[in-house]
Amino acid sequence: MIVAERKSLERIEAMIEGMQKVLVVGCGTCVAVCLTGGEKEVELLAAQLRMKGKLEGHPRTIDEITVTRQCDREYLEQLIKHVAEYDALLSMACGAGVQFLAEYFGDQIVLPAVNTLFIGAAEGAGVWTQKCAACADCLLDQTGGICPMTICTKNLLNGPCGGTQHGKCEVDGDKDCAWTLIYRKLEKIGALDRMRIIQPPKNYRPMTKPGRYVHEAYQAAKKE
């Protein structure tokens, strides 16, 4: 899923300075799971902004709403009847949600309340780690299910650099060296030969931005 963190109150405050009416829009999917932009976090941010306004002598209206997903048109429809009266929509979704909201409500100011971090997994309570770099050409079959494009800081494809130390990364001693992990895993599953294959330079063309994907079934439908 997409993992995000909330921007500081100061940053958010600076974005909405002088505004009288702001709608905080939560997203009920990824950012709700990572405790950043779901219903509860919307409630908290709205309360903080109201309180800050009151304390600083410029009371304002801060309303709240949370949709199932901001990256899906069918859930944005329900916002139509609400948005016109606001100076800005403050989105707590990932960057995709913010942009989709801005695109959907073309006349409206849409602002980001979170920083989108990565595609990750829940490592434990309250801890998420990056697991995928969305390189568009998955090579996990070669590397024991551990991604060198993501876990190796230098995205090296042919083994560890000289900076690894006791199985840790030179860049951050708290992080594991991807290639030590890969080595141990391949050894465990009896597939060390895979580490002897010289991996060719990565093809970065599938990563050309902005990405676009049309499902096969829909491509066929369009042609007909």
Added chain:
Amino acid sequence: MAGGLQQAFAEKDFVVTAEIGPPKGTDVAEMLRRIDLLKDKVDGLNATDNQAAVMRVSSLAVCRLIRERGGEPILQMTCRDRNRLALQSDLLSAWILGVRNVLTLTGDYVTFGDHPDAKPVYDLDSVQLLQTIDALNHGKDLAGNELKGATGFFAGAAVTPEADPLEPQLLKFEKKVRAGAKFFQTQAVYDLDKFKHFMDQARKYEVKILAGVVLLVSAGMARYMNKNVPGITVPETLIQELADAAKDQALDRGIAIAGRTIRRLREEKLCDGVHVMAIGKEDRVPDILRAAE
């Protein structure tokens, strides 16, 4: 050197290279003095490539200066700062400027250097960079296009004999050999018995190995390296030897240790030579070589 590094390996039992750190800025006077001091005492001079991710004059420009002054340059090339177009372009440029040797490196990460907010590249890794050099040597670029004039580089790579764990390092070492590395410079070695163990593995391949010798200037530096530099282990006995020296004698003791290490490597024929790194003390490299005699 007239014959070049490749010929030195062919003709000599023990090859010696040293390092030139390009300046940060355009004042090259000090560096030129060091080049002149070292060029006839060693078989090759590495020009470092934004070493430790600190922005400096390029390795390529310094290689050309080394050559103009009659030295044998070794172009260090990291994968950190350039994509495959820039790397190949610089390789062709190096060749037409008379550079014949390339040392391929991954490159320290940008956050270690003086532009920690920079975008790191790593479009190729060191194995792929070696393959690229091999392609250019065969008159083709990485995309398979014909070149009008090929290169003929003598390519090298780095290896860490005391890496932990060692096995993944050895697997990559073997890939580098297959990808075209003809010589290796190792991370600094101090424990020669451990190094011997590594050489037993390395000797299975037809490549030349230069042991890395880093000059120790104090016990504090040795402890710092043990703690902070991956793959370097200075044995406690050496640290004690440095600590026992009077304060103004520590550097001389370090020079004696480096000389002793080189002598043993040569006399016991443990490897094909040494790459001497005397960071900030390049002026003392001749003293180290004298101590090794």
